[in-house]
Amino acid sequence: MRLxxxxxxxxxxxxxxxxxxxxRYVILSHTWGADDEVTFKDLVKGIGKKKSRL
Structure with a gap:
Protein backbone atom coordinates (compact mmCIF):
# COMPACT_ATOMS: atom_id res chain seq x y z
CA MET A 1 0.00 0.00 0.00
CA ARG A 2 1.27 3.50 -0.77
CA LEU A 3 0.27 6.47 1.36
CA ARG A 24 -3.94 4.02 10.51
CA TYR A 25 -4.95 6.32 7.66
CA VAL A 26 -7.82 8.43 6.37
CA ILE A 27 -9.24 8.54 2.85
CA LEU A 28 -10.01 12.09 1.69
CA SER A 29 -11.68 12.75 -1.64
CA HIS A 30 -12.43 15.64 -3.92
CA THR A 31 -12.32 16.32 -7.66
CA TRP A 32 -10.35 18.59 -9.93
CA GLY A 33 -11.19 19.58 -13.48
CA ALA A 34 -10.86 16.89 -16.14
CA ASP A 35 -7.29 17.88 -17.12
CA ASP A 36 -6.14 18.89 -13.65
CA GLU A 37 -6.42 15.58 -11.81
CA VAL A 38 -3.15 14.74 -10.06
CA THR A 39 -2.20 11.16 -10.87
CA PHE A 40 0.16 8.71 -9.20
CA LYS A 41 2.56 9.27 -12.12
CA ASP A 42 2.47 13.05 -11.43
CA LEU A 43 3.39 12.44 -7.80
CA VAL A 44 6.27 10.13 -8.72
CA LYS A 45 7.60 12.66 -11.26
CA GLY A 46 7.14 15.54 -8.78
CA ILE A 47 4.88 17.55 -11.10
CA GLY A 48 1.63 17.37 -9.14
CA LYS A 49 2.00 20.89 -7.74
CA LYS A 50 2.34 22.35 -11.26
CA LYS A 51 -1.23 21.48 -12.17
CA SER A 52 -3.73 24.30 -11.82
CA ARG A 53 -5.87 24.58 -8.72
CA LEU A 54 -9.50 25.53 -8.81
Whole structure:
Protein backbone atom coordinates (compact mmCIF):
# COMPACT_ATOMS: atom_id res chain seq x y z
CA MET A 1 0.00 0.00 0.00
CA ARG A 2 1.27 3.50 -0.77
CA LEU A 3 0.27 6.47 1.36
CA UNK A 4 1.02 10.17 1.06
CA UNK A 5 3.01 11.68 3.89
CA UNK A 6 2.97 15.42 4.55
CA UNK A 7 6.50 16.47 5.45
CA UNK A 8 7.39 19.28 7.87
CA UNK A 9 8.41 21.52 4.95
CA UNK A 10 4.94 21.22 3.34
CA UNK A 11 6.03 18.78 0.66
CA UNK A 12 4.45 15.38 0.11
CA UNK A 13 6.20 12.05 -0.22
CA UNK A 14 4.95 8.58 -1.09
CA UNK A 15 5.60 5.91 1.52
CA UNK A 16 5.12 2.21 0.73
CA UNK A 17 3.94 -0.26 3.36
CA UNK A 18 4.08 -4.02 2.85
CA UNK A 19 2.45 -6.78 4.88
CA UNK A 20 0.56 -6.17 8.10
CA UNK A 21 2.57 -3.14 9.25
CA UNK A 22 0.16 -0.54 7.77
CA UNK A 23 -0.51 2.53 9.94
CA ARG A 24 -3.94 4.02 10.51
CA TYR A 25 -4.95 6.32 7.66
CA VAL A 26 -7.82 8.43 6.37
CA ILE A 27 -9.24 8.54 2.85
CA LEU A 28 -10.01 12.09 1.69
CA SER A 29 -11.68 12.75 -1.64
CA HIS A 30 -12.43 15.64 -3.92
CA THR A 31 -12.32 16.32 -7.66
CA TRP A 32 -10.35 18.59 -9.93
CA GLY A 33 -11.19 19.58 -13.48
CA ALA A 34 -10.86 16.89 -16.14
CA ASP A 35 -7.29 17.88 -17.12
CA ASP A 36 -6.14 18.89 -13.65
CA GLU A 37 -6.42 15.58 -11.81
CA VAL A 38 -3.15 14.74 -10.06
CA THR A 39 -2.20 11.16 -10.87
CA PHE A 40 0.16 8.71 -9.20
CA LYS A 41 2.56 9.27 -12.12
CA ASP A 42 2.47 13.05 -11.43
CA LEU A 43 3.39 12.44 -7.80
CA VAL A 44 6.27 10.13 -8.72
CA LYS A 45 7.60 12.66 -11.26
CA GLY A 46 7.14 15.54 -8.78
CA ILE A 47 4.88 17.55 -11.10
CA GLY A 48 1.63 17.37 -9.14
CA LYS A 49 2.00 20.89 -7.74
CA LYS A 50 2.34 22.35 -11.26
CA LYS A 51 -1.23 21.48 -12.17
CA SER A 52 -3.73 24.30 -11.82
CA ARG A 53 -5.87 24.58 -8.72
CA LEU A 54 -9.50 25.53 -8.81
Missing amino acids: LRLEDDGEFSLIEFVGDNIP
